Amino acid sequence: MFYKIKVKDFIRIPPEKFKLDLEEAMIVEIKSKYDGHISGELGTVIDVSGIDKINDGVIIPGDGANFYEAEFTLLTFLPEMQEVVLGTIKDIADFGAFISIGPAEGMIHISQTMNDFVSFNKEKTLLGKDTKRVLKVGDKCRARIISISYKDPSNPKLGLTMRQDGLGKEEWSNDQAVQKGKKKTKEE
Secondary structure, three states: OOEEEEEEEEEOOOHHHHHOOOHHHHHHHHHHHHHOOEOOOEEEEEEEEEEEEEEEEEEEOOOEEEEEEEEEEEEOOOOOOEEEEEEEEEEEEOEEEEEEOOOOEEEEEEEHHOOOOOEEEEEEEEEEEEOOEEOOOOOEEEEEEEEOOOOOOOOEEEEEEEOOOOOOOHHHHHHHHHHHHHHHHHHO
């Protein structure tokens, strides 16, 4: 999920940035410090949304730079357990599929791609034995986040599933609706 997060931090403005407007220099330095930063608390920092407050600067002897306590807003992506996300299949391997979901990438184990026996073929697709459903690179899919690991903070791991109603390729959702309609007709 995307968030706007308010942060309070000391930002160092080096002497070469003194010629810039203070707010402009502050944005440049905040971006260099936070852009691409990944943590379990903030998620992945995408951009600086704005600066809310800049307090008076302090010069630290021997440094030459000004330090300002600033309050600013960051735009972040922080995945949440059980969140349903939209993404594009980027790669397929014999053990599953990799899906791009905004600024992050997740993995869908082959057993979590569909409710069927699934096989991998040399054309880099996953095929359901009974349903004949095919998953290939470039497919747009809906998946649910079932695991998040920040063990390596620079490379968080997201595990996803598409084995629930409404998940998977859009055509699969339409197939499920048709199948449910047929079952109701038979019961009536």
